[in-house]
Amino acid sequence: MGKDTEESLQLLFQENPQKGCEALFRQYYAALCSHSVRLVYSKEVAEDIVSEVFCRFWSDRVYESVTTSFVAYLYQAVRNRSYNYLRWELQKSRQSTDPQELAVVDYQPSPAEMVQFDELQRKIEQTIEQLPSQCKRVFLLSRFENRKYQEIADELQISIKTVETHISKALSTLRLVLKDEGLLFLIVLFSC
The missing domain is CATH 1.10.1740 (Rna Polymerase Sigma Factor; Chain: A)
Known part of the structure; x- marks a missing residue:
């Protein structure tokens, strides 16, 4: 938006x-x-x-x-x-x-698994919040509002290549966080 x-x-x-x-x-x-x-x-x-x-x-x-x-x-x-x-x-x-x-x-899931899930969700949200503002906007538009790269580029008045770069940077940052948590498999959720 x-x-x-x-x-x-x-x-x-x-x-x-x-x-x-x-x-x-x-x-x-x-x-x-x-x-x-x-x-x-x-x-x-x-x-x-x-x-x-x-x-x-x-x-x-x-x-x-x-x-x-x-x-x-x-x-x-x-x-x-x-x-x-x-x-x-x-x-x-x-x-x-x-x-x-x-x-x-x-x-x-057990209560312990629910707590782990909540903690992971908070960690992901904190990581997204710490992204540079433009990178965060692009990532949120793509992953949480289901916008196409062209729509994001048009709305933010940037090139599609810049959109791709921001998405790549956000995913790399999330990969590092999830890798540290031993939950690398969750990257699939963000890569689709």
């Missing part, structure tokens, strides 16, 4: 918050659902999560206290809500006594 677009959204929210929310919803609902479905593996659940986040964003007037960009806030809120859903599902499956219901669950 370009700086001009974010500024336009902020102005729209100042003039008419309802129209600002509607514009955000129209522009980012599908991308946020795509982001959530990668975590919860269910289109319906992802759609519910994104709808809940937008509902809270509007009804609780969260937009008034957002200190980052609206889009960055929404992605973080969807990610957090998706993780909360996974934790809730884990607890629910462990409390179930119905053998048929238990048979549906193939694998449930």
Whole structure:
């Protein structure tokens, strides 16, 4: 999302918050659902999560206290809500006594694995935050908003080669972090 677009959204929210929310919803609902479905593996659940986040964003007037960009806030809120859903599902499956219901669950991570996952996620997010600003913007647009290289180049007014260079730099940095953690296999998640 370009700086001009974010500024336009902020102005729209100042003039008419309802129209600002509607514009955000129209522009980012599908991308946020795509982001959530990668975590919860269910289109319906992802759609519910994104709808809940937008509902809270509007009804609780969260937009008034957002200190980052609206889009960055929404992605973080969807990610957090998706993780909360996974934790809730884990607890629910462990409390179930119905053998048929238990048979549906193939694998449930242990609490220690969930903690490790959360720590790894924080480490990845910290690493992304420490990237140079342009590199970070390019990487987030590519990996979290599913933008094509050409779209990123057009939005940021840079060449496709520069986009490729930024992506390569971000992936190299993440490789180093994941290698240190002994989790090099997770690079596949970022390389696709």
